[in-house]
Amino acid sequence: MRLIVSIGCLTAALMMLTSSTSAQWTRYPTRNVPRDAKGQPDMNAPAPKTADGRPDLSGLWRGGAGGRGRGAAADAPPPSGPPVAAFANIGQNIKEGLPFTPFGAELLKTRLANNSKDNPEANCLPMGIIQLHTQGAPRKFIQTPLELVILYEASSERREIFTDGRSLPTDDPQPWFNGYSVGHWEGDTLVVETVQFRDDGWLDINGSPITTTGKVTERFRRPTFGRMEIDVTIDDKKVYTKPFTVRVNQSLMLDEELIEFACMENQRFGADPGAPKK
Secondary structure, eight states: OHHHHHHHHHHHHHHHHHGGGSOSSOOOOOSSOOBOTTSOBOTTSOOOBOTTSOBOOOEEEEESSOOSSOOGGGGOOOTTSOOBOOSSOTTTTOTTOOOBOHHHHHHHHHHHHTTTTTOGGGGTSOOOHHHHHHSSSOEEEEEOSSEEEEEESGGGOEEEEEOSSOOOOOSOOOOBSSOEEEEEEETTEEEEEEEOBOTTEESSSSOOEEOTTOEEEEEEEEEETTEEEEEEEEEOTTTBSSOEEEEEEEEEOOSOOOOOOOOOTTOOTTOOTTSOOO
């Protein structure tokens, strides 16, 4: 059973990583792309601005290395930046490792011992915002004065970050896979706070946990036309002894669109082949 689950998880991950290679739309040129002297896209040009002077985060983006429509500098983190997060283990570049509490360490140990088969992504459930940040499929940012909407190709997920001045909910809201997010601008950085996750959250494929007591703070910056940096701070005293911060680099994709990806119909990643058929 464990082998079957592992193959299913790997297959799903590979599908997401490679899905953009088979386009459903005829390639249509991205508008308002700055060009260098040779007429090539200048990914190191200044980031575009909205009408109110804020950096415009809108565009089709992809996390991690590789992909079309990017300059060489897009994937290179600054020398002084936080450790770069990874899809399988967000803490793999943290020298001392993640600061687990005894409870958090035991929970991760249990998940790994079960071959990480209960990862929500492997069971066609919402994977949570950190896994969405670090997996390889594209995502489209749509920025308005009142909210930032992120449409993910992976499992056709979506996220709303409200920037209309509202506060985080305090009336004991229903926990969600992606929590509740509000944002505000600090100079050229969009600071987003998210709370009220489900108690069984996963930050990566391995199963590094986040619980309903956790808070995630993201700092979105677009230093150039072709690059976005997201610094993510995890603060969850139930499973970590102190907050920690990782960086997720995003690279702009040109002349492409999201394609349809469904992970709902007849999924059997966790099915027991020995179970009686219904």
